[in-house]
Amino acid sequence: MHGSYVALITPFREDFSFDEEKHVEMIKRQIEAGTDGLVPCGTTGETPSLTNEEKEKVISLTVKNKAPFQKIIAGSGTNNTENTITATQKVADLGADYALVITPYYNKPNQEGLYRHFSAVLETTPIPIVLYNVPGRTGVNILPETVARLAKHEKLAAVKEASGNVVQISNLEKLCGKDLSILSGDDALTFPLMSIGVSGVVSVTANVVPGLFKKMIDFALKGDFREGLKIHRTLLNLNQHIFLESNPIPVKAAMNLMGLNVGPVRLPLGPVSGKTEEILKKTLSDLELI
Numbered sequence: 689m690h691g692s693y694v695a696l697i698t699p700f701r702e703d704f705s706f707d708e709e710k711h712v713e714m715i716k717r718q719i720e721a722g723t724d725g726l727v728p729c730g731t732t733g734e735t736p737s738l739t740n741e742e743k744e745k746v747i748s749l750t751v752k753n754k755a756p757f758q759k760i761i762a763g764s765g766t767n768n769t770e771n772t773i774t775a776t777q778k779v780a781d782l783g784a785d786y787a788l789v790i791t792p793y794y795n796k797p798n799q800e801g802l803y804r805h806f807s808a809v810l811e812t813t814p815i816p817i818v819l820y821n822v823p824g825r826t827g828v829n830i831l832p833e834t835v836a837r838l839a840k841h842e843k844l845a846a847v848k849e850a851s852g853n854v855v856q857i858s859n860l861e862k863l864c865g866k867d868l869s870i871l872s873g874d875d876a877l878t879f880p881l882m883s884i885g886v887s888g889v890v891s892v893t894a895n896v897v898p899g900l901f902k903k904m905i906d907f908a909l910k911g912d913f914r915e916g917l918k919i920h921r922t923l924l925n926l927n928q929h930i931f932l933e934s935n936p937i938p939v940k941a942a943m944n945l946m947g948l949n950v951g952p953v954r955l956p957l958g959p960v961s962g963k964t965e966e967i968l969k970k971t972l973s974d975l976e977l978i
Contacts, residue, residue: 689786689818689846689869690887691724692905693761694894695732697936697943698746700951706742707951712753714895714950719755721898724888724905726750729763729779730788731825732892732936737954744782751783761818761890765790769805773812780814786845787817788890793826799834806838816845822873823851832860839867848873848890854881861885875901876927879920882908892935893927896942896977922975929971932964942968946977 696718699710718726728750729735729743738746747762754760762784764775769792776787789809791802806819819838823829829851838844847864849857850873861870865885872878872889882888887909894901900919907916930938934957941960943950945968952959960968972978 689759689871690909692888692894692898692902693725693727693759693871693890694718694723694898695727695730695890695892696750697895697940697950698728698733698735698738698742700954702951704952704954706738706745708745708749710950711746711749714948715750715753718894718898719758721894722902723758723894723898724902725759725761725785726754727761727763727788727890730820730890731822732895732939733763734936734954734957735763737956744778747779747782747784759785761786761788763788763790765792765820767792767795769808772805772809776809776813776815776817784815787813787815788820788848789817790820790822791826791828791830793828796828799831802828802830803834803837806844807841810838810841810843813843816843818846818848818871819844820848820873821851822848825850829856832856832863835860836863836867839864844868846871846887849886850874852877854884857881857886858884875930876924879904879908879916882916883913892939893923893930895939896926896930896946896972897923897975925971926975929964929967932967933960938964938968941965942972945969945972 699707701707728746762779764779764787766772846869848871869887875893878889904919
């Protein structure tokens with residue numbers, strides 16, 4: 689796996705209901721930008737606040753409206769192994785190409801527990817999975833050695849790495865780079881990480897500037913780091929400011945400031961603070977996005 693994948697926001701109407709028409713509109717925007725893949729029902733999509741029926745609708749609409757060249761990585765991970773197996777079967781039935789399976793949160797399993805959890809999913813999944821490591825959200829970090837044990841399974845396609853630890857990701861690439869793809873889960877680190885073998889990104893920022901992010905990834909994949917660096921520098925402030933508050937609060941605020949009208953975030957998330965909104969306004973203005 690390689691390229692620019694976007695972690696799709698889930699648009700809501702002002703009454704907080706799922707806005708199906710806006711979701712399709714945002715998919716078309718990604719198609720026009722050439723985004724390689726779409727990732728519905730991840731953290732950015734506010735999955736914890738979606739009902740099961742809404743998750744199915746989000747994924748099925750994404751599958752139905754994607755371009756032929758795009759792959760779908762649909763979120764199915766939970767902190768319950770049996771529920772994760774069931775959810776992974778469901779996203780496969782809905783037509784996803786891959787399932788995004790997060791490390792179990794709150795439980796804080798040890799490394800052997802993580803190995804057995806993912807092994808159970810890998811042994812039953814009908815589609816390849818992308819393991820998602822984001823210790824800042826889950827409270828647990830899967831180590832490269834554990835991933836290396838899992839990489840022997842043919843159904844493990846990639847790892848989305850959002851630990852923010854460059855040394856850990858370097859060790860992961862050294863141990864597993866020949867066996868599976870590594871996708872960056874940190875927008876600001878994506879370009880530097882591609883110099884050590886990371887093959888792409890699952891991006892939040894690509895909701896705002898899908899075409900520019902795609903260009904940066906393509907330059908890096910071609911080995912043209914001089915041109916890619918120019919875009920990395922251009923996007924550096926945006927990549928940082930998109931995470932001034934819990935994702936996806938700032939990215940939705942930025943999109944609304946741009947006139948994309950993707951609606952509010954759902955509780956328990958609250959609206960963007962005035963301070964962050966002012967920073968976003970300046971950042972978007974500097975990029976001539978507003």
